[in-house]
Every structure is written in structure tokens, then in C-alpha cells.
Amino acid sequence: MHSKRTLPSTTHLVLIPSYNSGAKVYETVAQARVHWNPVWVVVDGSTDGTAAVLQDMAARDAGLRVIVLPKNQGKGAAVLYGLDQAAQQGYTHVLCMDSDGQHPANLIEAFMHCSQATPAAMVLGVPVFDASAPALRVWGRKISNWWANLETLWAGIGDSLYGFRVYPVDPLRSVMRGQRWMRRFDFDPEAAVRLCWRGVPPINLPAPVKYLQAHEGGVSHFNYRRDNLLLTWMHIRLMVGFVLRLPMLLMRALGRRSSLGK
Incomplete structure (x- = not known):
């Protein structure tokens, strides 16, 4: 496996939580490595043999x-474990x-470069859906x-x-450590x-998203009733x-409008 990026970033890393994703995770990780160095995978108690x-x-x-957790704890919990490890090694963004x-x-590179240019911000992908x-x-x-916008x-x-x-x-770790939620599908x-x-x-x-079918190696753990x-x-x-x-948010919103009006 060869990455286009031979020199690892000392501030930004790719973090991939994984739970029973099947063979598709190998392709995902290999593609991530082509576009970034380093890449970390947190295996969240998978039982499908992918950890080995x-x-x-x-x-x-x-x-x-690759970090292997002994039992499944949820996406948010896996991310938090990776965040703690990243902070210990001096990384500032994931x-x-x-x-x-x-x-x-x-x-990956475009999102990372945006983050490097505006480190105080979070860079959010906005999905561009296809027919899948x-x-x-x-x-x-x-x-x-x-x-969420309300x-x-x-x-x-x-x-x-x-x-x-x-x-x-650091802000995300602080938010997550401050309460007991955000450990599963509610994380994002x-x-x-x-x-x-x-x-x-x-x-x-903007970023495309593809919902893979089972014959394409797609695996979904989304449960409509439980997760909704x-x-x-x-x-x-x-x-x-x-x-x-609300008072703080109103003051901040007024400040945004004021700055846009200048």
C-alpha cells in the first residue's frame, strides 16, 4: 500500500470507526491512505474477523x-476513544x-486543507445524493x-x-466528556x-454519498425504529x-448579522 502523502501530518488525521463493516472496510481504509497520512481505524468490538x-x-x-476495542460501544464512543488517543499524541483535528x-x-485532502486554513471551525460534509x-x-x-438548525x-x-x-x-472532547450522550447513532x-x-x-x-446495496458489499446497522x-x-x-x-444564541446571531451587514 502506497500513499500519495509520504510525509504524515502532525496535526490532522483520518479517524474511521468500524463495526462489522465486512470486507468493504479494507477498500475504505486503502483509499483513505492514498489521500492522507496518518489514518487510524477504531474497530468497535467487531465480530466479523475484520480486526485481524x-x-x-x-x-x-x-x-x-488500528485500535481494537474489546466490545461494541457505539460509533460516538469509538470516536471519543480515538479522540483521546489523538489528543495524547498532539493531534488537533480529526x-x-x-x-x-x-x-x-x-x-479527504480538500476537507483537510479547508480545516488547516480555518482551524477554529468544523468542516461539515453536505451530502449530494444519487439514485441509490x-x-x-x-x-x-x-x-x-x-x-438542528432551529x-x-x-x-x-x-x-x-x-x-x-x-x-x-479539544472542543469535541470537551463536549462529549461533559455529558453521557453522543455515544451511538446520535453522535453526528x-x-x-x-x-x-x-x-x-x-x-x-458538498460531498457525494452512495448507499451501497448488499451485492456491492454494503452493510447498514441503521434500525429505523430504534435509531429514530x-x-x-x-x-x-x-x-x-x-x-x-437562547439569550446567548440570540446575541451571537445578532453579532453574525451585524458582521454580515458591514
Whole structure:
């Protein structure tokens, strides 16, 4: 495996949480390595045998690190573990991407360069859907996006659910360590909202998303009932936080409008 980037970044890394993604994770990791160095994979208690193969890949590639967690804890928990490890090694930003092949590895460099130019911001992917996108999922995310923008007084979250993003490490760790949620499917939308509350501005960049079919190696752990209930409970919590923070958010929104008017 050879990366176009022979010199590793000392500030930005790619972080890929993985849980029973099947063989597609090998392709995802290989493509990520073509476009960035270093790449870390956090195997979240997978039982499909992928951990051993990924560790073998890492043994042959100095730009790849594989962390294996003993049991499944959820996407957010896996990301948080990676964030803690990244902070210990002095990294300031991570680009999170899914392991199932839905996210565009060829855009890693563009997102990283945007983050390097604006390190105080989070760089959020805004999905560009093709015909493979299930209509129910597309409409569902529109609802979640509306709530996320209400909860931040339209601070600029282009998409609340798309997981292809660059986060500043310290603010995200602080947000996650400050409460017990954001450990599973609720991680992506809650991270965007709570980081906005902390004053981390969003920058939105378009990125394609492809929903792979089973014959293409696609694996989905999304459960409509369980995960939609989780998102509903998340937005209830966030609305409570929104009301408590409303004076601060109003002042910040007025400040944005004032700066745009100059």
C-alpha cells in the first residue's frame, strides 16, 4: 500500500470507526491512505474477523494505526476513544468518515486543507445524493436538519447527519466528556449542534454519498425504529439546552448579522 502523502501530518488525521463493516472496510481504509497520512481505524468490538486483517494491513503500513476495542460501544464512543488517543499524541483535528464505503475518500485532502486554513471551525460534509439514496432516509434527514438548525438559530449547519467531517479535537472532547450522550447513532447531529453552541463555526462543503446495496458489499446497522427514537430523544434534550442557551444564541446571531451587514 502506497500513499500519495509520504510525509504524515502532525496535526490532522483520518479517524474511521468500524463495526462489522465486512470486507468493504479494507477498500475504505486503502483509499483513505492514498489521500492522507496518518489514518487510524477504531474497530468497535467487531465480530466479523475484520480486526485481524486490518491489523495485518497496519503491520505493513506505518501510516495506518488500528485500535481494537474489546466490545461494541457505539460509533460516538469509538470516536471519543480515538479522540483521546489523538489528543495524547498532539493531534488537533480529526476527519471522521464511515467504514462502509459511503464517503468520498478522494475529498479527504480538500476537507483537510479547508480545516488547516480555518482551524477554529468544523468542516461539515453536505451530502449530494444519487439514485441509490432511500427516499425515507432523505426525508428523515430533512426533518433532523430542520431541528438542528432551529436548535442553533440557523448558525449554518448544512447537514446534521452526514458523518464525513473534520472536527477540532479539544472542543469535541470537551463536549462529549461533559455529558453521557453522543455515544451511538446520535453522535453526528449532537456533535454539530453542541459545537455550534460552543462557538465553533461550521463550514459546509458538498460531498457525494452512495448507499451501497448488499451485492456491492454494503452493510447498514441503521434500525429505523430504534435509531429514530434515539434521534427523537436527542432533539428533546437539545431543545431543552436550546431554551437554556437562547439569550446567548440570540446575541451571537445578532453579532453574525451585524458582521454580515458591514
